[in-house]
Amino acid sequence: MTPVGLLVDLTVLLVAAVATVAVRTHDPVRQAVVLSQLGLLLALLFTFLQAPDVALSQLAVGTVVTPLLIMLTVRKIRRQTGSATGGGRRGRGGNR
Amino acid sequence: MNRTARTTLFWCAALAIALCYGISCGHLPGFGGSFHPYADRAVPAALAHRTANAVASVNFDQRGFDTLGEEFILFTAVLGAAMVLRRARDEHTVSPRPGRVLPTVRLAGTVLLPVALVTGVYVIAHGQLTPGGGFQGGVALATGLHVAYLAADYRVLRNVRPRTVLDLADAMAAGAFAALGLAGLAWGSAYLENVLPWGVQGQIVSGGTVPLLNAAVGVEVGSALVVLLAAFLDQALEIETG
Secondary structure: OHHHHHHHHHHHHHHHHHHHHHHHOHHHHHHHHHHHHHHHHHHHHHHHOHHHHHHHHHHHHHHHHHHHHHHHHHHHHHHHHHHHHHOOOOOOOOOO | OOOOHHHHHHHHHHHHHHHHHHHHHHOOOOOOOOOOOHHHHHHHHHHHHOOOOHHHHHHHHHOOHHHHHHHHHHHHHHHHHHHHOOOOOOOEEEOOOOOOOOOOHHHHHHHHHHHHHHHHHHHOOOOOOOOOHHHHHHHHHHHHOOOOHHHHHHHHHHHHHHHHHHHHHHHHHHHHHHHHHHHHHHHHHOOOOOOOOOEEEOOOEOOOOOOHHHHHHHHHHHHHHHHHHHHHHHHHOOOOEE
């Protein structure tokens, strides 16, 4: 097996592992962090598969923008439920 | 529809998709093999139009119409998000408290912000030559701008991103892509046809309309993402109900 093939196989396994962790994580904030790591790994995988164009998009969208949007949404929801019930209750991700 | 019917429907659909997917995967050429029917046609076509980055040639020249559709998907998505997230009548804005920023973070941000912006412009401008292009460069520009939020605070970010200008730029760049396609109708034979002189391969002026379409997409994606993140940031930091 070529070194690149080995790298690809290793990254595919890592992607599968981190994706499983992302699904098993229930707190949306932690999930956003795991998603960001998953985006980084996918960007690596696309680079090893010789698709640098896709890797660049994945790096920006998957690693930065999507987790940021999730974090901002969670922050907004927590602030709202916090002010409505006098603080304390943390919104836990609606319908999972 | 009750639960049993839903589950049955799901399993029927899942089985059908699994079968079709399995059968079609069996007919795919092997991974890493030497049989590339699409690449064998796309790469010569890209080189015939003097576009060194074959991916950019497929996206903006051979399949420009698909990219137009994708661009308008992003445009309408951002439009919808900005409309849903706008300040409603029963909401008011509060000014966010400035947070404490470590001096090292501030220094790193000051160095990183111009580097990120230059990288974004570089990636857009060299889309016809090297990996990247309008979408990737636009995203780099938009996310790079938000270093200002990390390194300083929200008021600084608001000053470096004039939202009205970016709203306009977003719409005008999306329209510019469609208008550049009309040039193909006017001077060529088909919509989005590459009618400009192709130039010398490997130089920055090459690929005909590809660099222009890349620039339009770069401005559109960059401003669309800033507007989208601005709508989310406003909701998370400034807008309160009641």
